[in-house]
Amino acid sequence: MAFIDEASITVIAGKGGDGGLSFRREKFIPKGGPDGGDGGDGGDVILYATDSLNTLVNYRHTKTLRASSGRNGGKRNRSGARGNDLLVPVPLGTIVCDNNTRETLGDLTKIDQRLTVAKGGEHGVGNARFKTSTNRTPYQTTRGAQGEKRSLTLELQILADVGLLGLPNAGKSTLICTTTAAKPKIAPYPFTTQHPHLGIVCGEREFVIADIPGIIAGAAQGVGLGHRFLRHISRTKLLWHLVDISAQSEYPSNKAIQIVHHELAEYDKSLAERERWLVLNKADLCEDVEEIQKSIRAFHDISAPIFTISALSGAGTELLIRETQQWLHHNEKKWGQ
Ligand SMILES: Nc1nc2c(ncn2[C@@H]2O[C@H](COP(=O)(O)OP(=O)(O)OP(=O)(O)O)[C@@H](O)[C@H]2O)c(=O)[nH]1
Ligand SMILES: [Mg+2]
Numbered sequence: 001m002a003f004i005d006e007a008s009i010t011v012i013a014g015k016g017g018d019g020g021l022s023f024r025r026e027k028f029i030p031k032g033g034p035d036g037g038d039g040g041d042g043g044d045v046i047l048y049a050t051d052s053l054n055t056l057v058n059y060r061h062t063k064t065l066r067a068s069s070g071r072n073g074g075k076r077n078r079s080g081a082r083g084n085d086l087l088v089p090v091p092l093g094t095i096v097c098d099n100n101t102r103e104t105l106g107d108l109t110k111i112d113q114r115l116t117v118a119k120g121g122e123h124g125v126g127n128a129r130f131k132t133s134t135n136r137t138p139y140q141t142t143r144g145a146q147g148e149k150r151s152l153t154l155e156l157q158i159l160a161d162v163g164l165l166g167l168p169n170a171g172k173s174t175l176i177c178t179t180t181a182a183k184p185k186i187a188p189y190p191f192t193t194q195h196p197h198l199g200i201v202c203g204e205r206e207f208v209i210a211d212i213p214g215i216i217a218g219a220a221q222g223v224g225l226g227h228r229f230l231r232h233i234s235r236t237k238l239l240w241h242l243v244d245i246s247a248q249s250e251y252p253s254n255k256a257i258q259i260v261h262h263e264l265a266e267y268d269k270s271l272a273e274r275e276r277w278l279v280l281n282k283a284d285l286c287e288d289v290e291e292i293q294k295s296i297r298a299f300h301d302i303s304a305p306i307f308t309i310s311a312l313s314g315a316g317t318e319l320l321i322r323e324t325q326q327w328l329h330h331n332e333k334k335w336g337q
Helices: 172-179 228-233 253-267 289-299 317-335
Strands: 006-012 045-050 064-066 086-091 094-098 104-108 114-118 149-156 162-166 197-201 207-211 238-244 276-281 306-308
Touching (some): 064 086, 086 149, 162 253, 238 317
Parallel strands (some): 006 064
Antiparallel strands (some): 006 149, 094 104
């Protein structure tokens, strides 16, 4: 299924049913009073978050979503039925914005969380309600109100604990393959990954990793796939910055780190300041791993942990996962989760 992380839709709630106009007409009751019932309220349009969707592709073509209208009030004081609500599933992490007011209406981050985006019109009142001591045959009714109509932008920012960051070919997808059940495509050419994937690391403290396309120098100016996919790691708590330290890499490690850091800062300064661990990958292809580590520490002012792994063989990944679990556990206490 195509990955779409932005969609514009129009939502129209149902119209309220009109009030009924009617008089009791029965044998032997020649002048029965008014008995027109009230209409039913229009249905609401309600978005809800589900983990069975991971794209907004359904809303690329379906642009207008309508809830049903309330039925009109009937004879014999029968009220019209309420219009059915329209329940619209969206992926977890969908942010909903009103296109006219630019206001953010909600952020659907929990399974089954609901957000009413268009309220159904109120019902009209039947003539039975207008009967008074002086007006026994009212012909008055009110019409049901129109349902709300709104133009919305849906933006998906996927939810994950850990975001994978790095140049193309750094081994991000390989790492998510060895540590989770996710199976994204892996290949020795850049931009193998075209859109984000999620993987769940099982264990005592489960956590979710987001693999995104590689970023390259000039991404902020739109080079490569640009930096638009960085939005999908903007809500992560921790970044694993993967660096290919083998001779296969296009750049020496220090330069590779610098490029990614620069592009990250261009995209969002606060994201560049987020907890970020360097994960030196493809150690199986290197003999002088310690030298590389030393040179990285000397070149960059890095206080965060540095890990050395082989995403391919899995060597070193256990420690990375254990430390991550502990870090998340420790910080969640701090964040009060
Ligand atoms: N020898 C060795 N090769 C690795 C390792 N990790 C990844 N590779 C290889 O490096 C190439 C790129 O790996 P990917 O996992 O596709 O890299 P990526 O960072 O996801 O790349 P993009 O999706 O293009 O951004 C593949 O041929 C992998 O087999 C490793 O630890 N050791
Ligand atoms: Mg990849």
